[in-house]
Amino acid sequence: MADNSKPDFLQLIKRIGAYLSTKISKIFVTQDFRSVWAIAGFAVAVIFTYRALRTPNGSRRRQTKSQPPSPSTSGFNSHPNENSLPSEDLRAQSTTAGPIQPANLTLGQIVRQRLSDGRKVTCRLLGVILEETTPEELQIQATVKPSVLEVLIEITKYSDLYLMERVLDDESQEKVLMALENAGVFTFGGLVKDKVLFCSTENGRMSFVRQLEPDWHIDSDPEITSQLARFIRHQLHISMKTERIASNVYSSSSLEQFFMV
DSSP states (O other): OOGGGHHHHHHHHHHHHHHHHHHHHHHHHHTOTHHHHHHHHHHHHHHHHHHHHHSHHHHHHHHOOOOOOOTTTSSOOOSOOTTOOOHHHHHHHHHHHOOOOOTTOOHHHHHHHHTTTOOEEEEESBTTTBSOOSHHHHTTOOOBOHHHHHHHHHHHHHSEEEEEEEOSSHHHHHHHHHHHHHTTHHHHSSOOGGGEEEESSHHHHHHHHHHHOOSEEEESOHHHHHHHTTTOSEEEEEOSOOOOSSTTEEEESSHHHHTTO
């Protein structure tokens, strides 16, 4: 109740008291005891009304429940740090910044970890598996990089690997298959000759990748890598340059370097 209404209410109580005094005097004169109960009930009603008018705010405060803290004041920040990077970007940064050999991990475990459980992998041959970098060189010879052999075998043990390359003639194709066989890829790994694919154009190689829909594709051609970025979940670009072609493309100077061998 507001302070300026208190005098009016007290004046009302005084008038009620005067009225009650007059009625009680008449009751004792006329001995009309039925009116006593009516007056008593009226007095009780006045008392409860007075108490209710004095304590509405207090009772309301007691019934108010405490509200849970808002997200902005609870100590938990619901918005991520604007400077934070997705886990894939962090992994890519660590790859381009330089390898760190994990402790107590075998090469096979590192391969599985790096491939993020990718079960299908496609990979070109020139500049990645082979020393040669152009189809013209394959007309003369094909040589498997010794440093990549161990990693390649581990990949074939874990993933469904397809190798592919553009060649200029059938003789080049035979040279590549012979080089892979002499290196022991077909003997010690899970790769078979039917999964070594050859084509006559770069578009044909890109078509192979699109049809196979791998989890990872490994390539040394930046143009092919860029065009496949929209369709392939992860790619590894083998190049001496560590520039990022796309957010889902990682860079490394060699295949074995990516796996920190």
